Amino acid sequence: MNKTLAMAFLLLPGAALAQDADRGKVIYDKWCAGCHGETGAGDGEAAAYMLPRPRDFTGAIYQVRTTASGELPTDDDLRKVIDEGMPGTTMPAWNDRLSGGQRDDVIAYLKTFSRFFDGADPQPITVGRRPGSPSEEDLVEAKRLFDDELQCLRCHGNLGRGDGRSAPELTDDAGFPIRAADLTKNWRFNGGGTVEDIYMRMRTGLDGTPMPSNSDVIDNGIITDEQLWRVAQYVRSLAPEPRRRDVIRAARFEGALPSGPDDAAWDDVDRYYIPMVGQITIQPRWFAPTVDDIWVQAAHDGQTLAVKITWNDATQSPDPAWDPFFQGIVQTLTDVDGPHRSAQGPDRLGVQFPIAPPTGTELPFFLGGDTQRPVYMWQWTSDPDRVAEGTATGLGTFVANGGSSQVSHAAVFSEGQWQVQFSRSLAPADSSVAVPFTPGEPLPIAFYAADGTDAEDDVRGSVSAWFAIYLDVPTPPSVFVVPFLAVFVTAGLGMVIVRQAQRRDRGV
Template sequence: MGTRALVMAAYLLLPLPLAAQETDNENPAGKVVYDRWCAGCHGTDGRGEGPGALTMLPRPRDFTRALYQVRTTGSGELPTDDDIMHVINVGMPGTAMPGWEDLLSSQEREDLVTYLKSMSRFFNSSPPPAQLEFSNAPRVSDDRIAEGAEIYEQVECSKCHGRSGRADGPSAPTQKDDSDLPIYPANLTQNWRFNGGGTVEDIYRVLRTGLDGTPMPTFSDLIDAGVITDDQLWNLAHYVRSLSPEESPRIREVITAANVGDGEGGLPTSPTDERWETVDKFYIPLVGQIVVKPRWFNPRVQNLWVQALHDSADVAMLVSWSDPSRSPNEEWAPFAQQIVEAMGPKDEGSTWAPGAPDQLVVQFPLTLPTGMERPYFLQGDARRPAYLWSWRSDHDRAVEMVARGLGTGQEQPASSQQVSAEAAWADGEWRVLFRRSLATPDSTSDLQMPRATVVPVAFQAWDGNNGEAGNQAAVSTWYFLALEEPVPVTVLITPLAAFLLTAVLGLVVVTRAQRREKEIPGRN
């Protein structure tokens, strides 16, 4: 289930206000739409205090303040109607706000814009907002990106966003929004999560307008003061865009582990081995664990990248993800405490405490299924146990476990441990390399991985400096790990030989036909 589907499910499960359950012809058309689809988070009065609000960071918008982040108007200015409509249509990536363009009709969305404006007196008492004039984007080049990198440091973007853009700058754990709630700087390596849009034009617009209500300032003042030029701001936008992949990552259900055979060097033995740069990466989105109490609606780790290789004897799996700190970290401890205090629903049973580590679990079935049946995705159950590789940053090692439900994992005896792990954290990114033999002596407690097979696999991750521990984690659904076999030489030679044989036979047939044609009387 994707993030959008989870958000939509949460909307539908929230109790509807009475006004949404009754038809009242005196209600504005936009109010009917709002009460049905928006009040669950934003509240019936628009103050951002709906039943679901405490499970969200950042909190839902308080429409009575008329303070909008995504705009084409100046900092502190009201948005245009088109600005409000844009957010309704596409949502705000990186937040709980989904897009409604596919669900609501054009008329319903127009009515909603009118109703949202009626919630704030500022729209009635202020002149119509004027859209800023934006220059056209110059063509990207290496020189522009290089100058953008210099501007990035000059205007101190790295203080919040970090040197590599992974939101790990020295000021990151001190950031708060205008409601005094903790807020994360944007991870600039994931432009598909930018709440104002991920194109270079979107980035430039946000740099010009700022994100009102957050620590993200406007850079228009720097242009007006002559500190930088508009062209240099475009270069900064191009640099920020270059930190993310050219295309938004696509989800693939099968993670392929190529067979390196007896090639020189064998399998990589380090998470920072340069050979990983040429291995295909698979994008694994994660969502909060909101099924088993205590639940967690605010995971810090929102996706993983998985790479895998094998050599017919061992399998090596590299899992990497953005994390602004190596937990535990004293500088981030107050931030984590603020997250815990701000987040609902505060189910009983939370095991988080200051000093909690980062964690990663790679989950398999204990035995290979014969069909499509797999254990429950949250570490199995009594009928179908799960086999786990569990890593923690405070131990910096991996252990094998067998679980029969979330949080029930039992570590195998030291004499039976087969999996190893090596981890590295740098510039806001974890890289954890697991390695294990495909076949082990303990066929009862270890999953056996025959070559040329497909193995179900799932993942769970915890950021200790985000208030996560125990059941409060980020989780994935099931995927598949395909252990590929090297292509035999005969497979490559046979099609080539068949092609050459066909070509020769074809040439013979054509030659004979031409000879017969010449032998027919009357034809020259």
């Protein structure tokens, strides 16, 4: 072999790697540094607005791994989070933004942030086969393991809604407050929502967070690998299959309307899934909202409209047990658009309708209207448990109507979930300050939600797009159009994420 060739041979592997990482740096500086910081320390310009914070790569602690607890991730693990993003966080998916080669390069560059990767060759753990579909008894047994042997309920709560006894005091390794995931929303799991994903997160833990690895529980013979798979199947069974529909139909009741949110008469009424996103249009903005979706049901009897709204919120705010969490939020998101309140406020839910019938596609600003096009609004708070009826010309500008409210309500909080029923007669006493509800005529409707424990208020919170509500007429027309329906794009996006997660799982 001649000398030059030998030199080239010797240099080749190292040179190729260095080149990858060099190209990766260009990608990183352009696409990742804004969040993760130029030096990889998780302190990019945008970081202060986010919770969870962008990963600090210098510590080499990774959540989404197929390797044992405390180990480095494999390249495939890094590839998965970069490709798919981390649902439920601001970490985007890059598979349709960067080419495969660019993603490989950026992985090579990420690894240069920590010397732990030098010469390391992390290996995935070996796992048993996923058993077939669980029977009812398998799921009952899995729930028992979830409660007793594995103590999942200590953090995630009895029904998995993130309201366990330990939940108020959880922090990640950097000391930031962190929520025990709401297990009924698999589309928000950081590492993906399939049974395989859930099993792997339970086996290997989410390093850097309180979510533990359960491998030792198997190694010590406390439960079998198959039983852990069953728990993964049980967790997956907690998540519904939401479908996006733009028109909420209020069913026509011949008999009595439901008397409250826990009346069994609601069981037969369709549930409509409404995605919610953080309010980031007007100041103060809010990037880390608690309420990322609500479910709406509606019914009327020709006289009265009843609307029931259900959403998960681990806390009935204000709740003194959650003061540590509230303080953590206030101290963490301290730089975002001004000061916070000094104590937990109530939970809130707003339901809004345009005061004037929309013409063409002209709807009020979805954030509580504006001075040109005000909204008519029902504003509920948990403490005091009260609903006010009034108008708004933008979030935080709500003015209650004079006189007595025509809206009645009942609210129930149980195991990390609010259910609130609003009722109002179809024809308002004073139609200059309240919107009439007319069967057969669709009316735009939009929602606002806030969690007092999360330091949210009447501007910092989450919002929906405009949807429509349609009160069924006794014989529904076969063709039914809503010409003015304008859909706010990020709400649609929420649904895309849900659908992708559910589709992926069905594909397994």
